[in-house]
Structure formats: structure tokens, C-alpha cells
Amino acid sequence: MIVGRTIRLKWILQIEGRNILFFIIYGCLVYLQKLVFFSDRAFPVTGITVFEIAVAILLGFRNNEAYRRYWEARTAWGDLTNASRNFASQVIGYIQPPRGKEQGAQDAGGIHSELIYRHLAFLNAVRLQLRKEETWEELKPFLSDSEFQALDEAVNKATLLNHRQALRLRELYMSGWIKQHAYIFGLMESVKDFFAAQGGCERIKNTPLPRQYALITKPFVWIFVLLLPFALIQHLGWAAVPIYVVVATIFSATERIGSRTEDPFELKMEDIAMSSICRDIEIDLRQQLGERSIPAPLEPKDGVLM
Numbered sequence: 001m002i003v004g005r006t007i008r009l010k011w012i013l014q015i016e017g018r019n020i021l022f023f024i025i026y027g028c029l030v031y032l033q034k035l036v037f038f039s040d041r042a043f044p045v046t047g048i049t050v051f052e053i054a055v056a057i058l059l060g061f062r063n064n065e066a067y068r069r070y071w072e073a074r075t076a077w078g079d080l081t082n083a084s085r086n087f088a089s090q091v092i093g094y095i096q097p098p099r100g101k102e103q104g105a106q107d108a109g110g111i112h113s114e115l116i117y118r119h120l121a122f123l124n125a126v127r128l129q130l131r132k133e134e135t136w137e138e139l140k141p142f143l144s145d146s147e148f149q150a151l152d153e154a155v156n157k158a159t160l161l162n163h164r165q166a167l168r169l170r171e172l173y174m175s176g177w178i179k180q181h182a183y184i185f186g187l188m189e190s191v192k193d194f195f196a197a198q199g200g201c202e203r204i205k206n207t208p209l210p211r212q213y214a215l216i217t218k219p220f221v222w223i224f225v226l227l228l229p230f231a232l233i234q235h236l237g238w239a240a241v242p243i244y245v246v247v248a249t250i251f252s253a254t255e256r257i258g259s260r261t262e263d264p265f266e267l268k269m270e271d272i273a274m275s276s277i278c279r280d281i282e283i284d285l286r287q288q289l290g291e292r293s294i295p296a297p298l299e300p301k302d303g304v305l306m
Contacts, residue, residue, distance in 0.1 A: 001273035023248045027241040030229040048231040055224045063258035073264040076200040087190040088288040098176035117142040125158035127274040130265035209262045221255045269304040
């Protein structure tokens with residue numbers, strides 16, 4: 001996620017550098033051929049103006065849909081953040097030793113840590129799956145050795161972790177550690193919220209923006225930027241070349257932004273900062289446990305927070 005207030009030139013060149021170079025060369029070639037071969041011929045400016053409006057409408061519609069997907073993804077992670085904090089409070093407040101159980105306070109602390117750490121493993125598993133990363137060793141500090149090894153055969157590791165969380169809560173409920181109302185309407189509702197947020201993220205990840213939007217928008221953008229210099233040069237002369245490069249870059253970059261925004265769960269610099277969100281949740285939950293040795297928040301690198 002870009003957190004800087006300004007867009008850096010190197011980001012523009014990284015994304016649009018090749019297109020900008022092409023626009024410069026193409027604009028110069030169109031100017032030269034117009035000057036040498038077709039100096040007496042006029043290009044229908046009205047037609048290109050109408051075409052420009054149509055392309056702008058297509059771009060606006062496509063990019064609005066892409067941004068809607070991005071905001072829905074960010075909302076899902078916001079829901080995970082809120083539900084995680086609530087879950088930690090529920091675990092600490094609702095899960096208490098049964099009456100008459102000796103050394104119950106010590107056992108309760110261990111159970112609280114177990115449940116909250118398993119939830120942190122779940123959050124990071126969701127992040128890794130959405131980004132299609134295979135660095136599962138990141139989950140090891142949050143799980144026991146046996147539970148971590150059991151994840152090897154799981155296709156959807158996040159789902160398995162949240163399911164095991166539900167089974168563990170049921171076991172505690174049956175053992176008298178959780179009262180019925182707190183179990184049914186508190187902790188299990190939180191587990192349900194985690195599944196819902198995970199499912200929403202997976203739906204965005206596995207259901208791309210309908211391809212017909214890209215198939216229509218991108219060709220029309222390029223048809224427009226290829227015709228544009230013919231209309232500009234006959235009125236502006238050589239000055240049309242830099243103006244053409246700027247206008248063509250705006251349309252091309254806008255189309256590229258929509259394309260890159262469709263999937264907000266990758267490792268692009270403008271995607272959802274899931275690593276930072278997971279770290280912030282970890283800090284909050286470990287503080288709720290009363291721990292003092294907690295990791296520091298992730299800092300932006302070169303204006304980008306991952």
C-alpha cells in the first residue's frame with residue numbers, strides 16, 4: 001500500500017516507462033510523416049473528441065468496479081481486525097476455570113495464549129494463501145509442533161486452523177470452562193465472523209473482474225492513443241508531441257491502474273498491506289494477553305507498506 005503523499009517518478013516509470021518511451025517515438029514519427037507526406041490532409045478532430053469521451057466513460061466504469069473490489073477487500077481485513085480484538089477479549093473474559101479446579105488460573109493463562117496464538121496463525125495463513133506464498137514457516141511460532149506438522153496435508157490451511165479453533169472451544173465448553181451463553185453467542189459467533197471475512201477475501205481473489213471489461217476497454221484505449229497525434233499535430237505542430245505524450249500516458253496509466261487494482265491481494269506496491277495489518281493485530285492481541293515482549297509495527301519502505 002502506497003502511504004506517501006506524493007507519487008514518485010520511479011513508480012511511474014516502473015509501471016508506464018515502456019509506454020511513455022513508445023509514445024515519444026510514435027508521436028515524433030507521426031509528426032514527421034505528417035510534415036513530409038500528408039501536410040495538406042486534415043484529420044477529423046470531432047470524431048476523435050467523441051471517441052475520447054466514449055473511452056473515458058469506459059475507463060471510469062471499469063476503474064470504479066476495480067476500486068469497489070479493492071475497498072471490499074480492505075473492509076474484509078478491517079472486519080478481521082475488529083473481530084480479532086473482540087475475540088481476544090472474549091477469550092480472556094469468558095474462558096475461566098471451572099469451580100473447584102486447582103491451579104485454574106495458571107491453566108487459564110495457557111489456554112488463553114493457545115487460542116489467541118492459533119488465531120494469529122489463522123490470520124497469517126489467510127494472508128499467505130491470498131498472496132499464494134509458500135512461506136509456511138511463518139506460522140510455526142504460533143502453533144505447537146504437532147499442530148504445525150498437521151498442516152502439511154491441508155489444502156486450505158486457514159480453514160483448518162479456524163475449524164480446530166472451533167473444536168477446541170467446544171472441548172472447553174464441554175469441560176465447563178465456558179458458559180453456554182458465552183460459547184454460543186460470543187465465541188462461536190466470532191469464529192463465524194472469521195470464516196465470513198476469509199470467504200469474502202477468497203471470493204475476490206478467485207473471481208476476477210469479468211474479462212469482457214478488459215477486452216473492451218484496453219483495445220479502445222490504444223486505438224484512441226494511436227489516433228490522437230494525428231488530430232493534435234494539424235493544429236499544434238511540433239508542440240503536439242509533448243502534449244500527446246502526456247495525454248496518452250494519462251489514458252494508458254489510468255487503464256493500467258484499473259488492471260492492477262482488480263486483484264488487491266498480491267505483492268504489488270498498491271495492494272492491501274496485509275503484512276502490516278497482521279502485525280498490528282498481533283501487537284494488539286499479545287498486549288491483551290499482558291505480554292511485554294511484542295514485535296514492533298512494520299514500517300513503510302520507500303513509501304510503501306506491505
